[in-house]
Amino acid sequence: MDATIDGAVQPPADAEVRPLVYRHSLATRLTHWISALALVVLVASGLQIFNAAPYLDASDKSNPHKRVLQFGATTTPSGANEGVTILFGHTFRTTHLFGYTDDGMGGQAQRAFPGWLTLPGYQDLADGRRWHLFFAWVFVLCGVAYIVAGLTRRDLRLLILRPSDVPKLWPMQAYYLRLRAEPPPHGKYNPLQKLAYTLVIFVFSPLIVLSGLALSPGIDAIAGPLTTAFGGRQFARLWHFVFMLALLGFFATHLVLVATTGVVNNLRSMILGTYRMRREEGTGP
Amino acid sequence: MKRRLFLASGLTALTGCGLGNALNESPVHRILGSAETLDHFVIGTRGAAKLYRPDDVDRDFRTNGFDPPSDTAYQRMLRDGFSSYRLVVDGEVENKAAFTLNELRALQSLTQITRHDCVEGWSAIGQWGGVPVGKFLALVRPTPRARYAVFHCLDRAPDDTPYYESLDLHQAVHPQTLLALELNGKPLDAAHGAPVRLKVPTQLGYKSAKWVGRIELAATFEGIGGGNGGYWEDQGYEWYAGI
Numbered sequence: 001m002d003a004t005i006d007g008a009v010q011p012p013a014d015a016e017v018r019p020l021v022y023r024h025s026l027a028t029r030l031t032h033w034i035s036a037l038a039l040v041v042l043v044a045s046g047l048q049i050f051n052a053a054p055y056l057d058a059s060d061k062s063n064p065h066k067r068v069l070q071f072g073a074t075t076t077p078s079g080a081n082e083g084v085t086i087l088f089g090h091t092f093r094t095t096h097l098f099g100y101t102d103d104g105m106g107g108q109a110q111r112a113f114p115g116w117l118t119l120p121g122y123q124d125l126a127d128g129r130r131w132h133l134f135f136a137w138v139f140v141l142c143g144v145a146y147i148v149a150g151l152t153r154r155d156l157r158l159l160i161l162r163p164s165d166v167p168k169l170w171p172m173q174a175y176y177l178r179l180r181a182e183p184p185p186h187g188k189y190n191p192l193q194k195l196a197y198t199l200v201i202f203v204f205s206p207l208i209v210l211s212g213l214a215l216s217p218g219i220d221a222i223a224g225p226l227t228t229a230f231g232g233r234q235f236a237r238l239w240h241f242v243f244m245l246a247l248l249g250f251f252a253t254h255l256v257l258v259a260t261t262g263v264v265n266n267l268r269s270m271i272l273g274t275y276r277m278r279r280e281e282g283t284g285p
Numbered sequence: 286m287k288r289r290l291f292l293a294s295g296l297t298a299l300t301g302c303g304l305g306n307a308l309n310e311s312p313v314h315r316i317l318g319s320a321e322t323l324d325h326f327v328i329g330t331r332g333a334a335k336l337y338r339p340d341d342v343d344r345d346f347r348t349n350g351f352d353p354p355s356d357t358a359y360q361r362m363l364r365d366g367f368s369s370y371r372l373v374v375d376g377e378v379e380n381k382a383a384f385t386l387n388e389l390r391a392l393q394s395l396t397q398i399t400r401h402d403c404v405e406g407w408s409a410i411g412q413w414g415g416v417p418v419g420k421f422l423a424l425v426r427p428t429p430r431a432r433y434a435v436f437h438c439l440d441r442a443p444d445d446t447p448y449y450e451s452l453d454l455h456q457a458v459h460p461q462t463l464l465a466l467e468l469n470g471k472p473l474d475a476a477h478g479a480p481v482r483l484k485v486p487t488q489l490g491y492k493s494a495k496w497v498g499r500i501e502l503a504a505t506f507e508g509i510g511g512g513n514g515g516y517w518e519d520q521g522y523e524w525y526a527g528i
Contacts, residue, residue, distance in 0.1 A: 053406030063406040126521035134320040217402045218527025221487045222331040
């Protein structure tokens with residue numbers, strides 16, 4: 001800056017170094033909160049649906065020999081009920097968490113996921129499906145609206161990971177790990193944000209919708225190759241579950257970062273749209 | 286109804302008061318239910334279910350749902366090889382008729398190996414032989430008023446509610462929609478719906494009603510059973526079960 005050369009200029013005010021910028025469009029903010037709500041409802045109702053057949057097979061039809069994950073309940077010699085989780089053939093005791101757990105009605109019962117994680121809390125496959133299939137439409141239409149708005153406003157491209165971002169991924173991670181004093185120069189979003197958002201918006205969200213559709217016999221009749229691409233109906237159910245875990249992993253990381261990088265500022269930008277720039281954040285491309 | 290009681294007690298625990306059926310008719314359910322209309326419109330009954338090879342078949346095809354009918358009439362038919370069984374066709378048809386099992390066997394023209402997808406999430410593969418429903422309907426000739434084929438079954442829920450299912454005529458005449466008489470090359474056994482069951486491979490398993498005793502062609506299913514087109518539909522499940 002020229003100011004440092006002649007030495008006559010006052011140190012810049014905080015507002016100049018950290019200007020308040022309009023960061024998120026109304027479309028981004030609306031679709032963000034609607035899809036966040038949809039994701040929560042879809043996970044909770046999805047676990048409710050999962051509870052009706054609490055196992056996942058890496059095959060087209062159900063096949064216990066290709067079982068990857070199973071929840072169940074056993075009775076110990078002393079007569080106590082025990083919840084069991086079997087992952088890749090390894091058995092874990094998960095009483096009161098998975099297998100034998102909260103029945104959503106104040107008691108304990110043989111159930112894969114507990115009532116406090118499912119929608120409805122008590123076992124009700126019909127209502128679980130109603131919630132799930134309605135909010136699946138909300139999630140899909142919201143995603144389409146987000147993409148269309150992002151393409152129209154041309155702000156979506158700022159979010160997409162480009163080959164030039166790849167060499168900056170590790171320096172950015174090193175900065176987060178306090179191994180590096182400064183983040184690599186970047187635009188509105190840093191390379192790791194771009195990687196995460198690109199994966200969530202363009203990989204995991206489409207895949208979780210497609211793997212869900214692949215479960216339905218009506219879709220299988222129209223688009224058989226879709227179900228086949230996931231390895232069959234049961235395998236698609238397994239993928240659907242894995243993509244849910246991937247999205248939940250993103251969700252958890254997202255919440256931690258929102259909370260640790262200025263929670264008020266972050267929330268304001270996603271509610272009102274305005275964001276106070278941080279010192280290290282460039283405004284360049 | 287066993288499941289109703291279970292649900293009601295769940296609601297009681299949740300809300301502190303017995304809402305019972307009221308919740309099923311709540312505005313929330315009406316809004317959530319709109320997805321079914323959308324799914325039926327977008328997905329509908331198109332294309333054809335995947336056909337499998339003989340070595341894909343589950344020899345021990347899983348059974349689910351209710352036990353075979355326990356009444357003496359059914360037990361007697363089971364003992365006499367269903368020689369007294371009649372498949373009654375009535376309602377909006379030109380030729381009201383009653384078919385014996387041998388007459389149905391004479392009509393059998395389709396064997397297909399398809400995957401059965403249960404609403405619970407599991408799948409099994411079976412070889413089903415029988416009479417395409419479309420071929421059958423062509424014989425009895427639905428009147429122009431007929432919009433639905435309602436399948437009345439011989440079994441009852443634990444609370445004595447008769448089981449039934451329904452398809453619209455578009456779904457019913459889909460070339461893979463079958464009045465199945467055989468599973469894996471053998472006549473259906475009691476557990477799998479003997480002597481006649483429905484097999485709808487393009488929709489979830491609960492549409493494939495077992496122990497069909499009567500097919501009623503109707504302009505609407507509103508006055509039948511709980512008015513939602515099927516036993517499980519009356520319990521809150523979707524009538525359109527393609528998803």
